[in-house]
Amino acid sequence: MDPVDKKADDKVDAVVATLVDVTRLQELQEQRDALLRAVSHDLGTPLSALLLQAQMLQRSLAPGDRHAKRVATIIANGQRLATMIRDLVDSARLESGRIQLARKPINVQTFITELVEKLAGTLSTERVRLSFEARLASLPADPDRLERILVNLLSNALKYSDAPAEVFVHASCADGFVTMAVTDHGVGIARQDLPHLFERSSRAKDNSRREALGLGLYITAMLVRAHGGRVEVESELGQGSTFRVHLPVDNGVATPVP
Numbered sequence: 001m002d003p004v005d006k007k008a009d010d011k012v013d014a015v016v017a018t019l020v021d022v023t024r025l026q027e028l029q030e031q032r033d034a035l036l037r038a039v040s041h042d043l044g045t046p047l048s049a050l051l052l053q054a055q056m057l058q059r060s061l062a063p064g065d066r067h068a069k070r071v072a073t074i075i076a077n078g079q080r081l082a083t084m085i086r087d088l089v090d091s092a093r094l095e096s097g098r099i100q101l102a103r104k105p106i107n108v109q110t111f112i113t114e115l116v117e118k119l120a121g122t123l124s125t126e127r128v129r130l131s132f133e134a135r136l137a138s139l140p141a142d143p144d145r146l147e148r149i150l151v152n153l154l155s156n157a158l159k160y161s162d163a164p165a166e167v168f169v170h171a172s173c174a175d176g177f178v179t180m181a182v183t184d185h186g187v188g189i190a191r192q193d194l195p196h197l198f199e200r201s202s203r204a205k206d207n208s209r210r211e212a213l214g215l216g217l218y219i220t221a222m223l224v225r226a227h228g229g230r231v232e233v234e235s236e237l238g239q240g241s242t243f244r245v246h247l248p249v250d251n252g253v254a255t256p257v258p
């Protein structure tokens with residue numbers, strides 16, 4: 001309905017107004033921030049201490065110790081919990097629109113190569129194959145956030161495909177965009193799930209590989225958008241998936257007129 005209901009003689013008969021109490025909104029926002037700080041700090045701190053001790057215990061075990069498996073399980077579950085806490089806090093932060101990117105020129109080839117080397121301890125990176133286009137442009141991106149985007153896509157590709165299937169990462173550059181593609185030959189994604197993949201809690205109903213809260217792709221898409229880019233997926237059930245992230249080489253910041 002038109003908010004101003006006019007009669008035929010053009011005289012205003014009724015006006016519909018919506019008043020929003022912004023102070024209440026602000027209060028809620030502050031409460032949410034306080035809760036977030038509490039979650040990330042009060043849950044995160046004891047968990048880090050616990051993980052640190054478990055890792056020290058792991059290192060002190062003699063090779064073949066009968067408790068090795070138990071300690072590894074403690075560490076793996078602690079790490080999962082830490083990921084969930086981080087995802088919860090990050091998604092709430094991103095939703096509230098307060099995200100400051102610290103962009104730096106990034107050499108995409110070096111960045112991806114070093115990242116995959118660094119992940120060797122936590123992901124089965126021996127299945128990952130890298131390839132780069134010869135003339136890759138330097139990319140203005142926030143390195144921590146770019147790492148987050150790539151780790152999310154890589155860990156999914158490895159999680160939703162089984163060894164020895166390889167996972168391919170390819171970076172290319174065209175039309176002012178750097179494209180980073182992550183391809184796996186794993187379980188694939190059902191057609192009906194594709195349109196909702198980047199929404200909050202988009203995890204497929206029959207997904208048995210639960211490790212996090214299913215916020216990974218949601219956060220990934222928000223971080224890509226924050227960089228002025230976009231993310232796409234192509235997938236077929238039982239065949240595998242390709243996720244493509246396109247990030248602009250020109251970050252859109254206008255050069256000041258001298």
Ligand SMILES: Nc1ncnc2c1ncn2[C@@H]1O[C@H](COP(=O)(O)OP(=O)(O)O)[C@@H](O)[C@H]1O
Pocket residue numbers: 152156157160184186187188189197202203204207209210211212213214215216217218240241
């Ligand atoms: N490479 C992939 N292959 C198959 N399914 C995937 C892939 N990546 C994501 N998915 C599906 O999308 C869902 C959401 O992914 P994500 O947000 O990373 O959450 P999570 O990894 O915690 O389940 C996953 O639960 C899974 O169903």
Ligand SMILES: [Mg+2]
Pocket residue numbers: 152155156212216217
């Ligand atoms: Mg994930």
